Amino acid sequence: MTVKISDAISMASVLLGGGFCLLGTSTALAMNFNIPTSASIESAQMGGASMAFAQSSAIASDNPAGMAMLGNRMDGGLQLFMAHFRSSFGSADNRDDFKVRVPIPSGGFNWAATDRLSLGMSMYSIGSGVDYEHAAVPGLGFPAAKTKVVFVNFAPTLAYKITPDFSLGVSMIIGVQHLQARGMVAPQPDGSLGVLPTHGVSTNMGIGGRVGVLWNLNSRISVGASWSPKMRFADADGYKEDLLASAGGHLDLPAQYGAGVALHLTPDLTLAADYLRIEWADVGFLNDPNGNGLHSQNVYRVGAAWNATPAFTLRAGFKQASKAVDSEHTNANYYAPGILNDSLSAGLTWHATDQTDLSLGYEYHLPETIRGSGPSTGTNLGAHYSQVLMGIGMRF
Secondary structure, eight states: OOOOHHHHHHHHHHHHHHHHHHHTSSOOOOSTTTSOSOSSHHHHTTTTOOTTOOOSTTGGGTOGGGGGGTOSEEEEEEEEEEEEEEEESSSTTSEEEEEEEEEEEEEEEEEEOSSSEEEEEEEEEEEEEEEOSSOSSTTSOOOOOEEEEEEEEEEEEEEEEEETTEEEEEEEEEEEEEEEEESOEEEOTTSOEEEOOOOOOEEEEEEEEEEEEEEEOSSSEEEEEEEEOOBEEOOOTTGGGTTTGGGTTOOOBOOEEEEEEEEEEETTEEEEEEEEEEOGGGSTTTTOTTTTOOOOEEEEEEEEEEEOSSSEEEEEEEEEEOOSOOGGGHHHHTTSOOOOOOEEEEEEEEEOSSSEEEEEEEEEEEEEEEEOOGGGTTOEEEEEEEEEEEEEEEEO
16 A cells, blocks of 8 residues: 555644643653653563564654664554652651653654655653642742653654665654743752742753664564764753753753664564663753752663464563662652652554554553652652553554
């Protein structure tokens, strides 16, 4: 079936609409501090393992070279994020909590322009924030703490098969950032406590890129790798004068690099594993030792996919990541407590027709509590969260 330009335009409109709808939600949080396990629903069912195993056109969020191996297809995904956060600020007796349910859209489309050249786009979302019921410090007339930072990234991608088994992919990443902060407690020049001013919602644009390779060594082994530099965003109006002043007025996304391998043990069974490095410690504001003090993360993703029958593919996997947040910096991370690092996931895809796949899965993040120490004594962060993974894929 021939891909129509109108089909590609229609899918692009859906992706744009889904991304901008997310910008209007109250809060969006996820793992790896605030980066989802994978934008691809199929890969998320496998703990995120995807560098050497492309399964949907959202793959450019991990490895753009995977687009060259997909053919003509469109994908749409929705991760329903459900969380309960319990925290204290300054004293274990000063507790607050909030619950959140947020839809996180993702997806993409890919067009095989020739036997070697593919053109497409992936869309993915990243976010963090809080929506507490009370002020961080009660009794002083401060407003309830509410923060939000959401990134929606669009990755137009070109992928080329240098040989039938070796592909190179390049993405330009165009990002839209929504930033909002209210009720953030900070020391004043006279030594008293006060709150930083709020400036409403600041919308900022950013530009970045990602490059990747994918090599099918033989019928049994594939390897892949990708790299993306730090993604620079424009200065945030208002917040550049206070909250983000120490970072030059802007909040960026970290550089990432990683590699993976996929073992195709049989035509129906694949095992995949990735290593990913996320350079939080190189991002201004987030790396401030007097603020969030984030550490860079080492992320390990492992999963399996089994074509159990011609109609169903079953998947399972896990992700383990080093801690980005330590106990001495819980005060600042009270306003963005994305502290869970390890998760288990599983799901299935129903190949409803020769052209249509429907996917459903679940990801459970192992709960954790970080108890503040040193300057953050009394500020404890606790979280439980999970995601329902839903997706549709269409081949043409």
